[in-house]
Amino acid sequence: MNPVIPGTTLAIHPERFPDAVTDLPAASTRHAVLAGGCFWCVEAVYLNLEGVVAVTSGYAGGAPSTANYEAVCTGTTGHAEVVDIEYDSNVISYGELLKVFFSVAHDPTQKDRQGNDRGTQYRSAIFFQSDEEKAVAEAYIQQLEAIGAFTAPIVTTLEPLEQFYPGEAYHQDFARRNPQQGYIRAIAMPKVEKLIHAFPDKLKGDA
Template sequence: MTAFFFRKSCFPAILAAGFLFGQPVSAAERAVVLPPAAVDEPVKARVETAVFAGGCFWGVQGVFQHVKGVRSAVSGYAGGTSNTASYETVSTGTTGHAESVEVTFDPSEVSYGTLLQIFFSVVHNPTELNSQGPDMGTQYRSALFVVSPEQRRVAESYIEQLRKAGAFADPIVTQVAPLKGFYPAEPYHQDFLTLHPTYPYIVVNDLPKIENLKLVFPQKFRSEPALVLKTKG
């Protein structure tokens, strides 16, 4: 039995109550309609990377893979060192790592500011400290690992914009930190949402996020995900 079958808890009671497959209800995080970023990056490069941490990387990766302009979204670890960048070690909550997703995107199609809007709107709940939905621990914290001063400026500006607007009832706890290293997760974690759409954790916690992306950002939604693993013919 492969490791991912021991991966996450889920909510049997919700499933027993009759969860509606694919509907944006009973998710760990609900969608919030947020304003676009007032401050954004100028379009300079054809390809840019950004790293997002917002709980279990299965759902974070799954959402960004369905965003137009995203070339790849890789599940991995950020915030710690290379020698502790493994799922078993990160799961102890003692490594400094957060489950993260490295997003490579074309800023002429989707800006960093728009990715932030999606991240805070449908990917996760930025008011949960060191947890997301059923998952607890610092490895599930909300964080933006920035790769440039410009990304930091846009990220901090957007968080302040949301705070001033009172977008959330509770304080935003998202960290903004420089990216010191990103370490891809094990292959069995890649494309997990697409490969295992009936896995109970995915059904309860992550498929509603895809539906919410479709509802809140219809012009940015792509039906075919940008997968990491290549299908063998």
């Protein structure tokens, strides 16, 4: 199994990534909060998945008083740009969301950055809401490390979710509303195309 480009840490064969051996049981609607760089891009990926009810871009990890874009961009608030994914766990599982997170949505080997976006607000993080979620995430990271899924160590942090703060209205559904914006064309759309190619069976009918 060689799901990476030699000399890089980016997955080129996400369809080869393993399913999570440990997963949460199906229980109707759940929420997952993930940080993988710019929330526009992560949101754009997850909105295409069957079973995902809604995706909200926002902030987690810091204080309520600094949960706004201007403050978070300073990189000093403790917040990360995150997405809150509301999903029907009878259709798509937490483990499947993590599979997409690690294989398509971002590069989990870049510490406090994604590409040219640098700062702790762009860190790779899973904000768990229960011990069960934490255990599933830990087990999946161990799976990926065991098979050498990346040529560098996974640096994704597991952080307890104290509070999710929805982002400003203009950040929501940004990629769909601004498909010709330069950043979206260069960063978000290649991830969406990768998702479509790798996981066609997981897409919504209109994706």
